[in-house]
Amino acid sequence: MAKPIVAIVGRPNVGKSTFFNYIIGEKISIVEDKPGVTRDRIYADTNWRGKSFTLVDTAGIEEKSDSIIETSMREQVEIAIDIADVIVFVTDIKQGVTEADKEISILLRKSKKPIVLVCNKSDNFGNTNNDIYEFYNLGIGEPFAVSSVNASGIGDVLDEIYKKFPNQDEEENEEDIVKVALIRKAKCWKIITCK
Numbered sequence: 001m002a003k004p005i006v007a008i009v010g011r012p013n014v015g016k017s018t019f020f021n022y023i024i025g026e027k028i029s030i031v032e033d034k035p036g037v038t039r040d041r042i043y044a045d046t047n048w049r050g051k052s053f054t055l056v057d058t059a060g061i062e063e064k065s066d067s068i069i070e071t072s073m074r075e076q077v078e079i080a081i082d083i084a085d086v087i088v089f090v091t092d093i094k095q096g097v098t099e100a101d102k103e104i105s106i107l108l109r110k111s112k113k114p115i116v117l118v119c120n121k122s123d124n125f126g127n128t129n130n131d132i133y134e135f136y137n138l139g140i141g142e143p144f145a146v147s148s149v150n151a152s153g154i155g156d157v158l159d160e161i162y163k164k165f166p167n168q169d170e171e172e173n174e175e176d177i178v179k180v181a182l183i184r185k186a187k188c189w190k191i192i193t194c195k
């Protein structure tokens, strides 16, 4: 089976690329040096607990003052939903839940894809931060407190992503099943196998 795809989505400036770079940085040195980084989606392969997957950063989306959610942002989220096996929805705990976060949540919930909700910029990780409870209102599930600049909380997010990967054992077993047919031709039996 192909590697699972994990897409990072969220409003501009919440720290998606910082989160992406931290995870990829230890494995692929300079993601930022590739051309078109600021405009295109950025793909990089990585692994967690021995499981390989492709991480996708959705980048460079501008919010305009005349609408809460820019068309291009909606497109980015929709593309991510289409391609991803697991979606990481990054929010900013310092800003709290915004209208755009709520709109993105509606799109994500409709997709029925597995989602991991990240409250980035939780720089005082370890201290009780009541601000995180507000994020339960998005209806996505448990929010994970992360500080991408301090590299805290990221392991828990990766564990959660790992749990949400499609069950590959089942799929691989299915692929391994060999169907056998016995066909009688003249006076001989012929064995035909197919996957």
Ligand SMILES: Nc1nc2c(ncn2[C@@H]2O[C@H](COP(=O)(O)OP(=O)(O)OP(=O)(O)O)[C@@H](O)[C@H]2O)c(=O)[nH]1
Binding pocket: 010, 011, 012, 013, 014, 015, 016, 017, 018, 019, 058, 059, 060, 061, 120, 121, 122, 123, 146, 147, 148, 149, 150
């Ligand atoms: N305090 C704090 N700042 C952060 C954290 N993560 C990212 N930032 C800062 O937030 C700003 C935006 O970070 P980016 O990673 O570029 O955000 P983005 O979501 O990729 O932004 P777009 O590509 O424009 O959508 C930068 O100044 C980062 O240094 C964090 O955990 N804590």
Ligand SMILES: [Mg+2]
Binding pocket: 016, 017, 018, 058, 059, 060
């Ligand atoms: Mg970015």
